Amino acid sequence: MRQFLHRLILFLIFGVTATTSSAFFIFFYYGRGLPNYDYLTDYQPPQASRLFANNYQLIKEYAVERRFFKPLNQMPPRLIQAFLAAEDRNFYYHFGLDFSGLLRAVLTNTLKKSWQNRPLGASTITQQVAKNFLVGNEASFKRKIKEAVISIRLELSLPKNRILELYLNQVYLGRGSYGVTAAAQAYFGKSLDDLSLEECAFLAALPKAPSIYDRESEAKKVQGRRDWVLDRMLQEGAITIQNCRVAQGTLVTILKPEPLSHNADYFAEETRRQLQFSLGRSDLSTAGLNVFTTLDPDLQTIAHESLQQGLLAYDPTQITPEVSGGIVVMEAETGNVLALSGGFDFFKSQFNCATQAWRQTGSAFKPIVYLSALEQGYTPETLIHDGPVKINLGRGLGYYQPKNFTRKYYGLCPLRIGIEQSRNAMTVKLAQQIGMEPIQRMAARLGVISHLPNQLSMALGAGETTLLRMTTAYCMIVNGGKKMRPLFFHKIENHLGETIFEPDQGPEENVLDAGLADEMTDMLRSVVHRGTGRRLSYLAEKYQMDIGGKTGTTNDCFDAWFIGFIKQPMGPTLVIGIFVGFLKPKSLGRHGTGSRVALPIFENFVKSYGEKMMNARKVLEVS
Secondary structure (H helix, E strand, O other): OOHHHHHHHHHHHHHHHHHHHHHHHHHHOOOOOOOOHHHHHHHOOOOOOEEEEEEOOOOEEEEEEEEEOOOOHHHOHHHHHHHHHHHHOOOOOOOOOOHHHHHHHHHHHHHHOOOOOOOOOOOOHHHHHHHHHOOOOOHHHHHHHHHHHHHHHHHHOOOHHHHHHHHHHHOEEOOOOOOOHHHHHHHHHOHHHHHHHHHHHHHHHOOOOOHHOHHHHHHHHHHHHHHHHHHHHHHOOOOOOOHHHHHHHOOOOOOOOOOOOOHOOOOOOOOHHHHHHHHHOHHHHHHHOOOEEOOOOHHHHHHHHHHHHHHHHHHOOOOOOOOOEEEEEEEEEOOOOOOOOOOOOOOOOOOOOOOOOOOOOHHHHHHHHHHHHHHHHOOOOOEEEEEOOOOOOOEEEEEEEEOOOOOOOOOOEEEEHHHHHHOOHHHHHHHHHHHHHHHHHHHHOOOOOOOOOOOOOHOOOOOOOOHHHHHHHHHHHOOOOOOOEEEEEEEEOOOOOOOOOOOOOOOOOOOOHHHHHHHHHHHHHHHHHOOHHHHHHHHHOOOOOOEEEEEOOOHHHEEEEEEEEEEEEOOOEEEEEEEEEEOOOOOOOOOOOHHHHHHHHHHHHHHHHHHHHHHHHHHHHHH
C-alpha cells in the first residue's frame, strides 16, 4: 500500500510538473512575436462623425465602422450587467481564461441542443477583446493559443473595467453597428441612458448572431434569446424576479432601418469641406464628431425638388437632364445656409454647381454697379441716358458695343429703371460715369470677386464667381448692409459631447450704409412688381410676402440666374439664389434667359414655402 501511495504521489508530481512545464512552454513559445497591446491602455477607437439638421435630424454619417465611443462609467449598470450575464458571468473573477466556464459550456452544449437553450460560448470577454483587436478571426488552433496568451497578458496589464470598456465599444452588434452606443441608435433610436431593461437584454443577446435580428421571420428566436439573457441576469442577482417577468412580458419594438434622405448630399459634402477648412482635418470617418448644421430639412426638400422640377422643365425629354444648376437658401440676418443643392442628382455628378461652378453672372451683377453709384451720391431717380454705346478700346482693339437685350433704347431714364428692366446700355454708361474703381471695391467688400478686372464689360457681369458668393452678397444688401459669411454649422462636439468649435460672424460690422442698402432692396423689389421678374408679383399678394430679386443672363445664354429675397411677418428673411447652366458651358438656347429658366425655379420654391407658412399660420389661429 505504501509503495502504491508513493508511486501515486510521484505520478501526480510528474503530471503537475509536466503540465506546468507544457503551459509555460506554450505561453512563452506562442508569446513570441505577438502583436503589441500597449496601445490599448489609451486606445480611442475610430468613430463615426454625424451631421445633424437644425431640428437634430440625422442627415449624414461618415464612418469606416459605425461606432461611437462611450466611457464605461457613463453606461447604465443594467446594460453592463446584461452583457456580463450573457457573455462572461465570471469576468471579474478569472484571469483571462475561464476553465469553469469552459467545462460548463461543454456539458451544457452536450446535454441541451435546442435553440431555446442556446449553445454557451467558452470565450471570455478578455478573449474577445484579444480576438477583435489583436489576433483576428482565423479558425485555427494556433490562433486560439495566441488569443489565450494575449488574454492573460491583457489581464496583467489592464484593469478589468478598461477591458470591459474596450469590449462594449468594439463588439459588432449588427446593422453595421460596432459597440453598444451605435447599436442602441440603430435598433431603438435611443441613447444608452434611455434603454429599458428588456432593450438592454436584447442588445446583450446580439453578439453571437447579430444578423438574424433583421429578419421578421425569426421574431420568436429573438424573443427567446432576450428572455434567456433576462433569466441569466436573474440568476446572477442583477434583477428581481418581478423585473425579470415584466421585462419578459414586454415586446421589444425594433426600428425598421430607414435610409438617410439623399436630397441634402450636396449640402453635406460642402459642410465636410468647410469642416476641413475650420478644423484642419479631412477624414471625418474616424473623428467621432457631432456636427450641428444650419440645414432646415423642410426647406432643403423644397429647394431640391424645385431645382429638379426646373431642370426637367428645361429638358423634359431626359430622365436625368444634361443641364445642371444650383440653388442656395440663406437666412439674411444670420448667414445660415438653410438649404443648398448643387445639381440634379449627387450620385450622377458630385460637382457642386452652387459652390464650385465659377461662372459669369450677367445682369445679376448689376446691383453691385448701382450700389456703387448710390454711394457716389446718385439716387434711384437720377437720370441716365439709355442709348447705343460705342467705346473705343484702343488702337487696333476695336470697339465695345453692348446692347440692350430687346435692342431698343428709351432715352433718359431714372436709375431705378436700369435695374427694373435690366438695361445694359444704361449700366455701362453709369459705370463710365462713376469709374470702375468703386465697382471693384464694392465687389470685393461684398465678397463677390476679390480682384475684378478694370474693364467696362465687368459691369454687365463678365466676371466669374459662384452662386454661394452671389447669394451671400444679396444677403448683405437685404439685411441692411451687415457684413456676413455663409455658415453651414453652428456647433461641433467631440465624442464626449464637449463643444470644441463654434463659428460666428465675428464683430458686427457694416459693409454698406443701411439707408443705401434699403434703397437697393427697394429697387430689387420693383424688379418683381414692374420689371423682368414681374411674373412673380402675384405671389406677393397671395402669400402676403415682400418679394424682390434680379435676373441674370450671360452672353449667348450660356448661364441663367435669379437671386431674390422673400420676407414674411412670421418667418425670417430668406435670400434664394439660383443658377442654371451646363457643366461643360454651352448655350441654353435662344430662350435660355434668367427670367425663363432660373426664375421659374424661384417661383416654385416660393409657392411651396408660401403654402407651408400659410398652413403654419392656420394652425396658430386655430390654437
